[in-house]
Amino acid sequence: MAEYHPQELDKKWQAHWANTQAFEVTEDPSKPKFYCLEMFAYPSGHAHVGHVRNYIIGDVVARLKRLQGFNVLHPFGWDAFGLPAENAAIKSGIDPETSTLGNIAHMKGQLQRLGISYAWGRELATCLPEYYRWNQWLFTRMFEKGLAYRRRSTVNWCPVDQTVLANEQVVDGACWRCGTKVEQKDLEQWFFRITAYADDLLHAAEGLSKWPEKVLTMQRNWIGRSEGARVKFPIQGRDGSIEVFTTRIDTIFGATFVMLAPEHALVSVLAKESADEKGFLEQAQRYRGQDRAGRLTGEVAKEGFFTGRFAINPFTNQPVPIWVANYVLGEYGTGAVMAVPAHDERDLDFARKYDLPIVQVVRDDDVLFNSGAYSGLTADAARAAITEAAEERGIGEAKVQFRLKDWGISRQRYWGTPIPMIHCPVDGVVPVPDDQLPVTLPKITEFTGRGDSPLASVPEFVNVTCPKCGGPARRETDTMDTFVDSSWYFYRFADAHNDQMPFDPKKVAYWCPVDFYSGGVEHAILHLIYSRFFARVFHDLGMIEHTEPFTHLLTQGMVLKDGHVMSKSKGNVVDPDTMIEKFGSDALRLYVMFVAPPEKEVEWTDTGLEGSFRFLARVWRVANQWQADAVDLRHVTIDQGALTAAERSMRRKTHDTIRRVTADIDVRQQMNTAVSAMMELVNELYLFTDKGERSSQASLVAREAIEALMVMLSPFAPHTAEELWQMYGHSEGLAKASWPVFDAAVAKAEELEIPVQVNGKLRARVVVAPDIADAELEKIALADPNVQAHTAGKTIKKVVIAKGRLVSVVVA
RNA sequence: GCGGGAGUGGCGGAAUUGGCAGACGCGCUAGCCUCAGGAGCUAGUCCGGGCAACCGGGUGGAGGUUCGAGUCCUCUCUUCCGCACCA
Numbered sequence: 007m008a009e010y011h012p013q014e015l016d017k018k019w020q021a022h023w024a025n026t027q028a029f030e031v032t033e034d035p036s037k038p039k040f041y042c043l044e045m046f047a048y049p050s051g052h053a054h055v056g057h058v059r060n061y062i063i064g065d066v067v068a069r070l071k072r073l074q075g076f077n078v079l080h081p082f083g084w085d086a087f088g089l090p091a092e093n094a095a096i097k098s099g100i101d102p103e104t105s106t107l108g109n110i111a112h113m114k115g116q117l118q119r120l121g122i123s124y125a126w127g128r129e130l131a132t133c134l135p136e137y138y139r140w141n142q143w144l145f146t147r148m149f150e151k152g153l154a155y156r157r158r159s160t161v162n163w164c165p166v167d168q169t170v171l172a173n174e175q176v177v178d179g180a181c182w183r184c185g186t187k188v189e190q191k192d193l194e195q196w197f198f199r200i201t202a203y204a205d206d207l208l209h210a211a212e213g214l215s216k217w218p219e220k221v222l223t224m225q226r227n228w229i230g231r232s233e234g235a236r237v238k239f240p241i242q243g244r245d246g247s248i249e250v251f252t253t254r255i256d257t258i259f260g261a262t263f264v265m266l267a268p269e270h271a272l273v274s275v276l277a278k279e280s281a282d283e284k285g286f287l288e289q290a291q292r293y294r295g296q297d298r299a300g301r302l303t304g305e306v307a308k309e310g311f312f313t314g315r316f317a318i319n320p321f322t323n324q325p326v327p328i329w330v331a332n333y334v335l336g337e338y339g340t341g342a343v344m345a346v347p348a349h350d351e352r353d354l355d356f357a358r359k360y361d362l363p364i365v366q367v368v369r370d371d372d373v374l375f376n377s378g379a380y381s382g383l384t385a386d387a388a389r390a391a392i393t394e395a396a397e398e399r400g401i402g403e404a405k406v407q408f409r410l411k412d413w414g415i416s417r418q419r420y421w422g423t424p425i426p427m428i429h430c431p432v433d434g435v436v437p438v439p440d441d442q443l444p445v446t447l448p449k450i451t452e453f454t455g456r457g458d459s460p461l462a463s464v465p466e467f468v469n470v471t472c473p474k475c476g477g478p479a480r481r482e483t484d485t486m487d488t489f490v491d492s493s494w495y496f497y498r499f500a501d502a503h504n505d506q507m508p509f510d511p512k513k514v515a516y517w518c519p520v521d522f523y524s525g526g527v528e529h530a531i532l533h534l535i536y537s538r539f540f541a542r543v544f545h546d547l548g549m550i551e552h553t554e555p556f557t558h559l560l561t562q563g564m565v566l567k568d569g570h571v572m573s574k575s576k577g578n579v580v581d582p583d584t585m586i587e588k589f590g591s592d593a594l595r596l597y598v599m600f601v602a603p604p605e606k607e608v609e610w611t612d613t614g615l616e617g618s619f620r621f622l623a624r625v626w627r628v629a630n631q632w633q634a635d636a637v638d639l640r641h642v643t644i645d646q647g648a649l650t651a652a653e654r655s656m657r658r659k660t661h662d663t664i665r666r667v668t669a670d671i672d673v674r675q676q677m678n679t680a681v682s683a684m685m686e687l688v689n690e691l692y693l694f695t696d697k698g699e700r701s702s703q704a705s706l707v708a709r710e711a712i713e714a715l716m717v718m719l720s721p722f723a724p725h726t727a728e729e730l731w732q733m734y735g736h737s738e739g740l741a742k743a744s745w746p747v748f749d750a751a752v753a754k755a756e757e758l759e760i761p762v763q764v765n766g767k768l769r770a771r772v773v774v775a776p777d778i779a780d781a782e783l784e785k786i787a788l789a790d791p792n793v794q795a796h797t798a799g800k801t802i803k804k805v806v807i808a809k810g811r812l813v814s815v816v817v818a
Numbered sequence: 819g820c821g822g823g824a825g826u827g828g829c830g831g832a833a834u835u836g837g838c839a840g841a842c843g844c845g846c847u848a849g850c851c852u853c854a855g856g857a858g859c860u861a862g863u864c865c866g867g868g869c870a871a872c873c874g875g876g877u878g879g880a881g882g883u884u885c886g887a888g889u890c891c892u893c894u895c896u897u898c899c900g901c902a903c904c905a
Binding site: 220337766 | 844856
């Protein structure tokens with residue numbers, strides 16, 4: 007018998023798949039399509055088993071769907087722009103392109119050594135002009151539609167990375183990459199108007215039935231819709247008013263003061279009118295500094311100061327003091343709020359601290375008092391009535407407020423997509439004409455990591471002529487957030503080499519949306535919301551029909567080592583190549599799928615991997631034992647009537663396993679139990695092999711089991727399965743194989759073991775025919791000696807029979 | 819504080835959705851085979867009692883519904899994750 011040498015099988019079959027381009031596909035309307043995608047990779051250099059788990063999960067699904075007759079698109083690519091490559095350039099002088107392409111080459115090798123069935127012909131890297139020119143093309147379309155716009159805004163500035171960060175990239179007041187405390191800075195920035203789709207993104211999320219509830223909840227919170235009203239409070243003794251946003255307009259009779267965020271536009275105006283402008287502004291500036299950094303670490307107390315001015319509460323007509331408060335957010339609502347200390351805990355804290363008036367206007371039973379004409383109304387009714395009154399008086403309106411803000415995409419960095427815009431002193435902002443795209447990144451020889459965008463230091467890049475007037479103009483020197491790259495790459499895979507358009511709508515119409523998308527939960531908000539946004543943009547450009555890009559989302563759990571996330575700095579990284587050298591890629595693949603359901607976090611164990619290797623070796627040996635006297639199943643049918651009891655039992659196990667594995671993989675998506683079902687089949691096969699006769703019938707029965715096993719195992723352990731499949735005479739390979747068919751008649755039990763309970767306690771098991779009548783079953787159950795022992799001398803009150811499952815006897 | 823999960827042997831996890839709790843694997847124990855074994859095979863492995871048949875207990879805790887609860891309901895504890903002064 008041949009020894010099991012998985013490493014040789016890896017080499018042999020990986021070469022075969024590459025030579026035959028086994029996983030390349032084209033649109034074929036005669037076949038149902040399946041688009042299986044794993045989140046593409048940032049080319050950090052080395053993939054560890056945590057990363058690789060995701061690709062294995064996707065590959066199992068892709069290979070399974072192929073066996074089920076689907077035309078499967080399973081591509082891979084590289085999210086290749088980003089800070090680390092540029093930081094490496096600053097540190098060691100290595101050109102970002104060189105290091106990135108080198109990392110891609112290495113990681114691609116790692117994935118190929120795992121036997122992941124990618125259509126490598128569609129591979130893309132976002133740092134190549136063939137790809138990023140379409141970022142620029144799309145940016146121009148969005149500019150034309152008003153979805154990309156420029157404004158001066160306060161941005162999060164990382165003093166170490168010397169760049170602007172999106173709000174989403176600020177974690178606990180610090181830079182998401184380097185952990186430095188983020189500062190505030192005013193800059194001209196490009197934004198994408200994602201807020202135009204806020205309501206739709208929120209509501210459409212309800213229809214994403216195959217997304218994890220957790221992700222949908224996170225997106226809902228992120229979009230943060232709240233219904234309320236805007237109301238104007240006139241400023242006493244001068245023109246103008248303060249507009250506030252509130253969800254509790256019913257409490258407006260209890261609004262005893264008004265607060266401004268420190269960055270509110272009125273702050274500097276009121277400062278000028280105050281006795282101590284300098285002190286006023288310094289105080290406000292101090293609050294702004296506290297803002298993100300301090301607030302999010304939770305240690306900043308509520309603080310504020312009186313501006314010296316009053317506003318008029320438009321419903322009580324009383325003057326209310328205007329304060330500046332550090333806990334009012336400039337970026338939310340109008341940046342000003344009415345304070346109702348009696349009915350808001352935060353306002354109450356503040357009012358107590360500064361001794362401001364507290365007026366109750368809503369009783370515990372939610373009915374208003376002290377509220378003029380609205381007294382006696384319920385809070386709900388009052389909200390509607392007061393909003394309506396405000397509208398009639400022209401001082402307010404109902405307003406839906408979102409937490410979601412427009413997406414700032416400008417980055418003052420080199421290693422990203424150049425924004426295709428030109429600033430002309432005559433014509434203003436002018437897009438680079440489509441036929442001049444791509445605007446390619448110039449080579450830079452020295453990376454300092456200081457100051458403005460590195461591109462600003464390349465005169466040949468910056469100095470251009472205006473496309474409109476032909477006069478001298480200046481090119482935009484910011485690059486795009488890398489999240490732009492990853493927001494539509496899944497469409498590019500459908501038509502990866504198109505040099506006329508981002509993609510042919512017909513090809514995307516065939517392949518998209520993505521049927522199965524898997525990746526880390528860390529992308530639950532940013533990547534997945536931006537992608538949903540881009541799908542809507544493409545939809546509104548008339549390029550795609552659908553609006554939701556991912557039908558089914560799986561968020562895979564992390565792989566821990568010694569209780570921690572794997573990381574180079576912790577030194578707890580498990581390298582897939584080392585494991586493959588020891589046990590072969592199939593054992594690694596199988597282990598990763600067997601250890602736990604894919605969403606769960608798991609702890610890596612070497613012994614678990616060894617167990618999976620042992621299982622594959624067992625499969626190998628038992629298949630080899632039956633290989634010599636194998637008969638070709640394709641030309642012989644099994645005569646069920648001629649089989650021995652042991653043979654019938656073996657077949658029953660085979661078909662029951664087919665049923666379980668099919669349901670586990672396809673319906674329940676529990677790969678781990680699918681594997682354990684196959685392990686049970688192999689255990690049974692060993693008993694059959696050791697104890698049974700070696701008749702030609704036995705041979706057929708064993709072969710049926712083994713061949714079904716090979717096919718079912720092939721998504722998990724494709725190299726071993728291919729080799730065995732070939733050994734069994736299938737020269738055409740598993741690509742031509744089809745999923746085994748479950749035969750209910752063969753799987754049907756000949757007898758059943760039915761548990762019998764007396765007063766809820768298990769007392770016996772009786773063996774009966776599967777189609778036994780209830781009355782007969784009851785008789786047999788009651789006749790069982792142990793049941794007799796527990797019912798003797800007692801009255802049988804009731805007997806419950808659960809068909810084919812259980813008999814429950816109640817006695818008193 | 820708000821929201822979403824999760825609590826089952828020594829460990830990872832099963833339990834076909836209200837019907838035999840602990841499948842499968844890891845680990846461990848004993849035996850066989852072996853010059854040897856990080857190989858292979860066989861048996862055992864929830865806890866307590868018993869040679870055994872069997873008996874009692876058991877899914878974080880307390881109640882409840884039911885002939886029957888890991889699963890459903892109420893309360894509670896622990897823990898992980900996300901958001902967090904959003905007016």
